[in-house]
Amino acid sequence: MKHIKTMPYYWICVLTLALFLPNVANAGEWTDFRFPREKQLTKDGYPTPLSGQPITKTPVIAKKKGITLKKYPEHYIPGKEKLGDNEMRVTVLGSGSPTPIRRAQATSGILVELGNGKNFIFDIGPGTAANLYSMGIHPALLDKVFVNHLHLDHVGGIFPLFDAMGWARNTPLLVWGPSGTTPELGTAAFTKHIRAAAEWHVQAKRDLLPTGGTTIIAHEIDISKFSPENPRQLAYDEDDVKIYAFPVVHSIDGSLGYRLEWKGLVFAYTADSEPSTFEAEQAKGADVFIHEVFPSAEGFAAHTKMPLEHAENALGEHTVPEELGLVFSIAKPGLGIGSHYTLGDVMIDDAFKSMAKTYDGPVMLAHDLSTINVTPEQIVVRQAKTNLLAAVPDPPVLEGVDMTPGKPSESNTADWLKKTVIEK
Ligand SMILES: [Zn+2]
Numbered sequence: 419m420k421h422i423k424t425m426p427y428y429w430i431c432v433l434t435l436a437l438f439l440p441n442v443a444n445a446g447e448w449t450d451f452r453f454p455r456e457k458q459l460t461k462d463g464y465p466t467p468l469s470g471q472p473i474t475k476t477p478v479i480a481k482k483k484g485i486t487l488k489k490y491p492e493h494y495i496p497g498k499e500k501l502g503d504n505e506m507r508v509t510v511l512g513s514g515s516p517t518p519i520r521r522a523q524a525t526s527g528i529l530v531e532l533g534n535g536k537n538f539i540f541d542i543g544p545g546t547a548a549n550l551y552s553m554g555i556h557p558a559l560l561d562k563v564f565v566n567h568l569h570l571d572h573v574g575g576i577f578p579l580f581d582a583m584g585w586a587r588n589t590p591l592l593v594w595g596p597s598g599t600t601p602e603l604g605t606a607a608f609t610k611h612i613r614a615a616a617e618w619h620v621q622a623k624r625d626l627l628p629t630g631g632t633t634i635i636a637h638e639i640d641i642s643k644f645s646p647e648n649p650r651q652l653a654y655d656e657d658d659v660k661i662y663a664f665p666v667v668h669s670i671d672g673s674l675g676y677r678l679e680w681k682g683l684v685f686a687y688t689a690d691s692e693p694s695t696f697e698a699e700q701a702k703g704a705d706v707f708i709h710e711v712f713p714s715a716e717g718f719a720a721h722t723k724m725p726l727e728h729a730e731n732a733l734g735e736h737t738v739p740e741e742l743g744l745v746f747s748i749a750k751p752g753l754g755i756g757s758h759y760t761l762g763d764v765m766i767d768d769a770f771k772s773m774a775k776t777y778d779g780p781v782m783l784a785h786d787l788s789t790i791n792v793t794p795e796q797i798v799v800r801q802a803k804t805n806l807l808a809a810v811p812d813p814p815v816l817e818g819v820d821m822t823p824g825k826p827s828e829s830n831t832a833d834w835l836k837k838t839v840i841e842k
C-alpha cells in the first residue's frame with residue numbers, strides 16, 4: 419500500500435525534473451532579451467516591439483498562386499537553418515534612429531546571406547556588430563560592407579568588424595561606398611582614417627597574430643558619373659551576384675542606394691533618403707525593399723527632446739510614413755520595409771495608418787533581428803532568436819591566406835617599468 423501511495427509523488431518528482439532538465443542543459447544558451455514582453459499587440463493589432471513577432475500583419479507573402487508554401491519554424495535560430503540553393507535571408511542588424519541608440523534598437527545595418535554561402539553587410543552603424551556576430555557566421559566570412567553614406571549612424575560601428583583582424587579575419591576588410599564630390603568626403607578617406615586611428619591597436623597585435631586582416635580596401639562608387647542616362651553603376655559582380663549602386667537624395671552630396679540581384683531574387687536598400695521617384699524606380703520589383711522612415715517632426719522632437727525647429731531641419735532630409743507609402747506605390751516591392759524608426763506602440767500604429775493613406779501593399783516596420791527569407795515562391799518574416807552568449811562558429815578553410823604573424827612594433831614599454839613585471 420505504501421508503495422502505491424508514494425507513486426504520484428514519485429512521478430511528480432520525475433516530471434518536475436524532466437521539465438527542469440532541458441533548462442539546465444541549455445543554461446549556456448541565453449536567448450534574446452527581445453522576448454520578455456507580455457503585451458503582444460498594439461491598439462491597432464500590430465505586434466509590439468519585443469513581442470518576438472515581426473512588426474507586420476503580412477508575415478507570409480506568396481509570390482505565386484496555387485503553390486505549396488514552405489513552412490518555417492516560428493523563430494529563426496542562427497545555425498539551425500541551412501539556406502536553400504535559391505534562397506536569400508535578410509536580417510536587420512539595426513533598425514533604430516541614431517538619437518539615441520537603444521538597447522533593443524541598434525542603428526542602421528542589414529545582413530544579406532545567400533544560398534551560395536556569400537554574405538553582404540549593408541551599413542554598419544553603432545550597436546550592430548553584436549547582432550551581426552550573433553548570427554552564427556564566422557567573422558572571416560564577414561568582409562564585405564556596402565555603406566550608403568558616411569553619417570555615423572551608418573558607419574560608426576565599423577571598428578568591431580575591423581577588430582576581427584588577426585584572430586578571425588585574415589584577409590582585408592572590403593568597403594564599398596560613395597566617392598563624395600571631393601576626396602575628403604569619400605569612402606576611401608573615411609577608411610584610410612579609420613585604419614590610421616587603429617595604428618596603435620595594429621602595432622600592438624601584429625607580431626602576435628596574422629596581419630592579412632589589418633588592411634581596409636575601399637571601393638568608391640564615383641558619384642559624378644551618375645546621370646539620368648547612367649542611373650546606376652555595377653559595384654559588385656561575382657559568383658552570379660550583382661550589386662548596383664544608385665544615387666539618392668540625402669544631405670550634402672547625397673547617399674547611395676543598392677540593389678542586389680541573384681538568381682532572380684532582388685534586395686534593395688536605400689537607407690536614408692528624401693523620397694524620390696528616381697529611387698523608387700531603381701528599387702522597382704524588389705522582393706524586399708528597405709527604405710528609411712522617420713517619425714513626424716513633433717514625434718522626433720518629443721523622442722529626442724530636441725527643439726522642434728532642429729527636428730524639422732533633420733526631417734527635411736528624411737521620409738515620413740505617408741511619403742514612404744508613395745515610394746512603395748511606385749516600386750511595388752514584394753515586401754516594403756521601413757527602418758531607422760523609433761519603435762513604440764503608438765508610433766507603430768501612427769506609421770501604419772499614415773502609410774496606408776498612400777499604399778496598400780505588404781509593409782513592415784523593421785525591428786532588430788527581423789529576418790526575411792526570400793525564395794522564388796514566397797517571402798517569410800520572423801524574428802531571430804539569438805544566443806546572448808553566442809560562441810564563434812568553426813573557422814572556414816580559406817586557401818592562400820597567410821597565417822604568419824608580422825614584425826614586432828619598435829615601440830616598447832620602458833625598461834624600468836618592464837623590470838617590475840612579476841615573473842610568470
Ligand atoms: Zn544620414
Ligand SMILES: [Zn+2]
Nearest residue numbers: 569571572690
Ligand atoms: Zn541615418
